Amino acid sequence: MSLIAERLSRRLPLTSREADFLLRLESATCIVRRHQLIGREGEPASFGYVLQSGWVATYTDLPDGSRQMRRVHLPGDIVAMPSLALHQYAENIFALTDVAVARFPKRAMKEMFEELPRLATIMFIISQMERITLGDRLSCIGGMQSEARLAFLILDLLYRLRLVDPSVMSSFAMHLTREEMANFAGMTPVHASRKWSQLQRSGLIASDGERVTVLDEEGLLALSGYINRAADIDFSWLPAVSDSRAGEQGAV
Amino acid sequence: MSLIAERLSRRLPLTSREADFLLRLESATCIVRRHQLIGREGEPASFGYVLQSGWVATYTDLPDGSRQMRRVHLPGDIVAMPSLALHQYAENIFALTDVAVARFPKRAMKEMFEELPRLATIMFIISQMERITLGDRLSCIGGMQSEARLAFLILDLLYRLRLVDPSVMSSFAMHLTREEMANFAGMTPVHASRKWSQLQRSGLIASDGERVTVLDEEGLLALSGYINRAADIDFSWLPAVSDSRAGEQGAV
DNA sequence: CGTCGAGTTGACATAATTCAAGTAAGGTGG
DNA sequence: CCACCTTACTTGAATTATGTCAACTCGACG
Numbered sequence: 001m002s003l004i005a006e007r008l009s010r011r012l013p014l015t016s017r018e019a020d021f022l023l024r025l026e027s028a029t030c031i032v033r034r035h036q037l038i039g040r041e042g043e044p045a046s047f048g049y050v051l052q053s054g055w056v057a058t059y060t061d062l063p064d065g066s067r068q069m070r071r072v073h074l075p076g077d078i079v080a081m082p083s084l085a086l087h088q089y090a091e092n093i094f095a096l097t098d099v100a101v102a103r104f105p106k107r108a109m110k111e112m113f114e115e116l117p118r119l120a121t122i123m124f125i126i127s128q129m130e131r132i133t134l135g136d137r138l139s140c141i142g143g144m145q146s147e148a149r150l151a152f153l154i155l156d157l158l159y160r161l162r163l164v165d166p167s168v169m170s171s172f173a174m175h176l177t178r179e180e181m182a183n184f185a186g187m188t189p190v191h192a193s194r195k196w197s198q199l200q201r202s203g204l205i206a207s208d209g210e211r212v213t214v215l216d217e218e219g220l221l222a223l224s225g226y227i228n229r230a231a232d233i234d235f236s237w238l239p240a241v242s243d244s245r246a247g248e249q250g251a252v
Numbered sequence: 253m254s255l256i257a258e259r260l261s262r263r264l265p266l267t268s269r270e271a272d273f274l275l276r277l278e279s280a281t282c283i284v285r286r287h288q289l290i291g292r293e294g295e296p297a298s299f300g301y302v303l304q305s306g307w308v309a310t311y312t313d314l315p316d317g318s319r320q321m322r323r324v325h326l327p328g329d330i331v332a333m334p335s336l337a338l339h340q341y342a343e344n345i346f347a348l349t350d351v352a353v354a355r356f357p358k359r360a361m362k363e364m365f366e367e368l369p370r371l372a373t374i375m376f377i378i379s380q381m382e383r384i385t386l387g388d389r390l391s392c393i394g395g396m397q398s399e400a401r402l403a404f405l406i407l408d409l410l411y412r413l414r415l416v417d418p419s420v421m422s423s424f425a426m427h428l429t430r431e432e433m434a435n436f437a438g439m440t441p442v443h444a445s446r447k448w449s450q451l452q453r454s455g456l457i458a459s460d461g462e463r464v465t466v467l468d469e470e471g472l473l474a475l476s477g478y479i480n481r482a483a484d485i486d487f488s489w490l491p492a493v494s495d496s497r498a499g500e501q502g503a504v
Numbered sequence: 505c506g507t508c509g510a511g512t513t514g515a516c517a518t519a520a521t522t523c524a525a526g527t528a529a530g531g532t533g534g
Numbered sequence: 535c536c537a538c539c540t541t542a543c544t545t546g547a548a549t550t551a552t553g554t555c556a557a558c559t560c561g562a563c564g
Contacts, residue, residue: 045486060391063477068391082387085380086484091387106489113373114491120372121365127379128337134386135334135343139312139320142393142438146520178543186394188521193544209529209543225315232338234297237358239366398552430511440553445512461511 002026003052003076007163008122011233015241018119021112026050026102032095038079039093045086047103049079054099055175058091059183069184071134072096072157072176074164081127084109097175118239125235132229140225141186147195149185151224154205158214159228171213254278255304255328259415260374263485267493270371273364278302278354284347290331291345297338299355301331306351307427310343311435321436323386324348324409324428326416333379336361349427370491377487384481392477393438399447401437403476406457410466411480423465 002022005014014022029052032038038049041060049056056073058080070091073079083089084106113120133156140152153176161168176184182192199205204220206213214220254274257266266274281304284290290301293312301308308325310332322343325331335341336358365372385408392404413420428436434444451457456472458465466472 058387060387062391062395063474064396066395068394070387070390082380082383084489085377085486086384086481087486088484090384090479090481109376110373110489110491113369113376117365117369117372120369120376121362124361124365124372124376124379125337127376127383128334131334131379131383131386132338132342134383134390135310135312135322138322138386138390138393139314141390142320143314143318144316177541189542190522190544191520193542194520197544222315227342229338229342232340234337234339237362239362429509441510442512442554443552445510446552449512 002050004050004078007076012122012235012238014119018116021116021119025104025108026052028104029100029102032099032101034095034098036095037092038095038099038101039083039089039091041090041092042088045080045083045089046106048081048084048106048109049093049101049103051075051077051079052100052102055096056099056101057094057096057180057184059094060091067183068186069180071130072184074157074160076164078123078126081123096180118241121238122235125233129229129233136227136229144225146185146187146191147198148224149187150181150192150195150199151204151220152226153181153185154199154212154214155217155220155224155226155228158217159226159230163230170215170217171211173210174207174212254302256302256330259328264374264487264490266371270368273368273371277356277360278304280356281352281354284351284353286347286350288347289344290347290351290353291335291341291343293342293344294340297332297335297341298358300333300336300358300361301345302354302356303327303329303331304352304354307348308351308353309346309348309432309436311346312343319435320438321432323382324436326409326412328416330375330378333375348432370493373490374487377485381481381485388479388481396477398437398439398443399450400476401439402433402444402447402451403456403472404478405433405437406451406464406466407469407472407476407478407480410469411478411482415482422467422469423463425462426459426464 001019002025004025005019005022008014038056051073053075056079057069058071058073059067059069061067079101080089080093083091112123137152140149144152158168158170158172161172178192178196179189181196182189185192196207200207204216204223206215220226253261253271254277256277257271257274260266290308303325305327308331309321310323310325311319311321313319331353332341332345335343364375389404392401396404410420410422410424413424430444430448431441433448434441437444448459452459456468456475458467472478
């Protein structure tokens with residue numbers, strides 16, 4: 001089964017046609033080394049990507065030279081979907097670790113809307129969720145201090161890693177450098193280093209370079225104002241699988 | 253014709269069934285006074301809104317008491333679409349001016365995906381555009397100084413007002429108070445006031461309390477790093493109007 | 505005439521950046 | 535095996551951007 005289908009099927013049964021479609025999205029895998037670009041801002045936005053393993057970030061560079069990371073993508077995420085609405089990629093797509101990604105052509109989305117309205121609606125809902133969580137991050141960066149913004153990053157990764165791999169409890173391998181964290185949280189690498197140390201000293205997290213352990217999840221939640229939106233997602237209004245076009249209803 | 257259809261039809265011919273659907277979305281208009289809430293964070297997210305006249309903002313309040321505006325909506329925008337993916341509104345919906353809004357039930361979206369796949373794709377594309385522009389704003393707030401963040405706000409409003417009303421050239425009525433600008437741009441009202449004055453002194457804008465005039469559009473663009481994404485939107489991959497279900501192809 | 509909301513300005517405090525120096529770990533070639 | 539890189543990270547001191555508090559102006563309104 002495809003990685004996306006696997007994640008979705010924990011919440012929703014998918015029909016076999018839907019699962020087949022998602023599997024086809026992942027038919028063209030390629031490997032990219034850590035710190036290589038998968039796509040560049042300004043290139044024709046002909047392909048979306050399904051991230052199969054590793055971490056990917058999207059970022060843009062600002063005129064003054066600073067870099068803003070917009071999103072860290074984890075396995076099973078669709079990468080660069082927003083740019084499919086444009087002729088050119090709006091963001092750079094960057095391998096934070098060695099990754100495996102599958103690329104799919106923009107026209108696959110067209111087929112989905114034509115033939116699999118229920119799956120299209122699911123994708124629509126997921127996209128709206130991403131808008132909400134991006135807005136949450138905007139609120140965090142616009143209104144919170146640097147320590148809280150780092151705490152937000154940690155919780156965001158923790159909760160999303162739990163969705164990918166339910167065995168994740170309170171610790172995970174942090175694949176971001178201090179500079180990458182800083183670019184994500186809107187501060188300088190030096191400041192990120194200081195505040196990271198402070199999170200450790202205050203007992204909220206522990207960190208040994210490779211792994212982070214969340215020691216006080218409640219404390220981080222209170223500090224960062226993070227809201228786990230995924231818990232509130234509403235799939236109740238999906239279209240029915242249409243009789244004329246649907247295949248058999250798949251189990252799982 | 254509905255306001256959404258009118259804006260869309262400048263770029264795309266809509267079928268009469270699509271136009272009818274959009275008109276139905278706007279069948280239940282109500283008037284809300286300036287500085288009233290249209291929807292509250294945490295309430296059941298049963299309805300989306302089409303903004304018909306006036307300005308609306310969405311915002312959230314952070315634990316430390318600061319307020320972050322996420323989006324200023326202009327006439328013809330769909331408001332609260334992201335929250336339809338959740339059981340509860342994720343944001344407060346706030347009338348910046350006296351407004352007319354039309355509310356539509358969440359299930360209208362279901363119908364759209366079932367019966368009007370091309371329109372659903374258009375909505376999907378617009379939503380992805382919103383993700384991009386929200387990301388642009390994240391980059392701006394995360395990486396730019398306060399003066400640039402205000403410049404970004406001005407250009408964002410200017411370019412979007414031009415889409416709503418092609419007669420807008422370089423000046424418009426600014427309906428935000430200093431405090432609201434500050435909440436939007438991630439700073440304090442006092443600081444917003446200082447930097448607003450500075451934009452005037454440096455000759456980039458003129459302002460007389462009611463109206464803003466952009467005197468140096470290039471200068472504001474260079475200062476803020478603003479990118480007008482709407483110019484690059486790609487509607488070329490829409491599904492065809494399906495034969496079996498479509499009405500006649502409407503002109504305009 | 506008094507009050508209210510919005511805006512401005514000054515003085516001071518704090519958060520974050522900048523610049524610079526230094527540590528530590530991993531890789532490479534001799 | 536060691537000397538010598540490079541890269542990531544840390545820490546201190548000085549600087550700048552922004553926040554905070556308080557006083558004041560101004561116009562709208564009853």
